[in-house]
Amino acid sequence: MLQTIVRNLVSNAVKFTVKGGKINITAKSLSTDTIEVSINDTGIGMNKEFIENIFRIDTDTTRKGTEGESSTGLGLLLCKEFVEKNGGKIWAESEEGKGSIFKFSLTLSNNI
Numbered sequence: 613m614l615q616t617i618v619r620n621l622v623s624n625a626v627k628f629t630v631k632g633g634k635i636n637i638t639a640k641s642l643s644t645d646t647i648e649v650s651i652n653d654t655g656i657g658m659n660k661e662f663i664e665n666i667f668r669i670d671t672d673t674t675r676k677g678t679e680g681e682s683s684t685g686l687g688l689l690l691c692k693e694f695v696e697k698n699g700g701k702i703w704a705e706s707e708e709g710k711g712s713i714f715k716f717s718l719t720l721s722n723n724i
């Protein structure tokens with residue numbers, strides 16, 4: 613599940629970042645049993661309203677990537693389900709034109 617979460621978030625970062633942009637992946641310990649993983653990109657970003665809806669199944673978050681790639685938002689819903697199934701949280705921070713940061717936290721005692 614962890615591989616699926618990271619692969620999906622990195623794939624989205626690539627999809628929404630123009631050629632020559634940057635993507636950084638970091639992980640840090642929040643406590644002795646909790647980690648936080650961040651995928652940060654210099655992509656097209658999202659406005660506040662879009663961010664509020666990206667993890668909701670009842671809202672259309674379809675949009676094209678920087679090279680015209682299709683995107684349905686189903687990957688983010690899968691990430692949310694996998695993270696929460698393992699006792700974690702997932703969220704996004706973004707600003708239009710300045711990129712996005714997707715973060716998730718997991719408790720190490722959960723076996724994903």
